[in-house]
Amino acid sequence: MWKQILLAFRLTLVLTIVTGILYPGLVTGVCQLLFHHQANGSLISVNGRVAGSCLIGQSFARREYFQPRPSAAGNDGYDATSSGGSNLGPTSQKLIERVKAAVQNFRSQNPDYTGPVPADLVTASASGLDPHISPGAAMAQAPRIAKARGVSVHEIRRVIEGKIEGRQLGFLGEPRVNVLELNLALDRNYPVGSLPKQTPRRARIQNDGAPGSVPAVGGLDSNRHL
Numbered sequence: 245m246w247k248q249i250l251l252a253f254r255l256t257l258v259l260t261i262v263t264g265i266l267y268p269g270l271v272t273g274v275c276q277l278l279f280h281h282q283a284n285g286s287l288i289s290v291n292g293r294v295a296g297s298c299l300i301g302q303s304f305a306r307r308e309y310f311q312p313r314p315s316a317a318g319n320d321g322y323d324a325t326s327s328g329g330s331n332l333g334p335t336s337q338k339l340i341e342r343v344k345a346a347v348q349n350f351r352s353q354n355p356d357y358t359g360p361v362p363a364d365l366v367t368a369s370a371s372g373l374d375p376h377i378s379p380g381a382a383m384a385q386a387p388r389i390a391k392a393r394g395v396s397v398h399e400i401r402r403v404i405e406g407k408i409e410g411r412q413l414g415f416l417g418e419p420r421v422n423v424l425e426l427n428l429a430l431d432r433n434y435p436v437g438s439l440p441k442q443t444p445r446r447a448r449i450q451n452d453g454a455p456g457s458v459p460a461v462g463g464l465d466s467n468r469h470l
Contacts, residue, residue: 288424296424300324301375304427307353308392308436310377310385312423313364314346317372329370343367356387376420379408393434403429 275283286299296302301312303322315321316330332339346366362381386400393400407421407429 288428290428295428298375298422298425300373301423304423306392307388309427309430310382310389310423311365313374313377313381314342314366314368315372315374316368321368322373324373327371327373329368329372350384354385354388356391357384359384375422375424376409377423379404379419379421382421382426389430393430393436395434399434400430403433 272283281287285297287297288295301315301322303315303320304311312322317323317328318326330339330342332342343366347361350361350365362378362384364378365381365384382404383401386397386404390397390400404421404426407426409420409422411417411419
């Protein structure tokens with residue numbers, strides 16, 4: 245019996261070392277060496293401060309910024325610790341009313357846009373943390389942003405076109421633009437005075453990938469409402 249117990253103990257010890265120390269250490273080392281940016285959360289920094297991650301969406305409420313799609317993650321949306329959708333079906337009256345309200349809100353904030361409202365601006369993603377919107381959704385907001393920043397719509401559209409990401413491998417997914425990168429490009433090219441710096445109310449991610457607060461950068465507003 246003791247012989248079997250000793251054998252089991254040795255096996256457990258070996259597997260613990262191999263799978264709990266050597267393998268994770270090897271994977272971590274390779275990722276840090278070959279994929280340093282991705283392994284650390286794909287964080288975007290401006291002037292030495294973290295503005296967010298290009299993989300996790302965040303809310304922008306100011307009229308001079310592109311706004312992302314609605315989020316059902318957490319109580320206020322875009323809560324990285326509570327990813328998820330609303331789980332409301334297409335026949336849900338609550339969903340219908342929510343979409344109608346979102347359409348009215350978009351129309352009131354973007355009176356110069358008269359085309360159809362892009363679906364991704366009035367519906368939440370399954371994760372609630374989608375960092376992208378469609379090029380059409382960005383173009384629909386261009387008149388509002390151009391007026392707020394005192395530039396022509398053509399200039400804003402040029403910024404959008406420069407940030408469009410194509411289909412992966414040429415056929416997977418749809419063309420898209422990253423909202424955070426788009427707004428940072430706006431601040432670089434067409435800054436709006438001295439905007440007050442605000443700190444996001446919700447947790448984002450730190451360099452170690454764990455939830456934590458990330459300071460607002462360049463005046464980006466993280467208030468959570470549409």
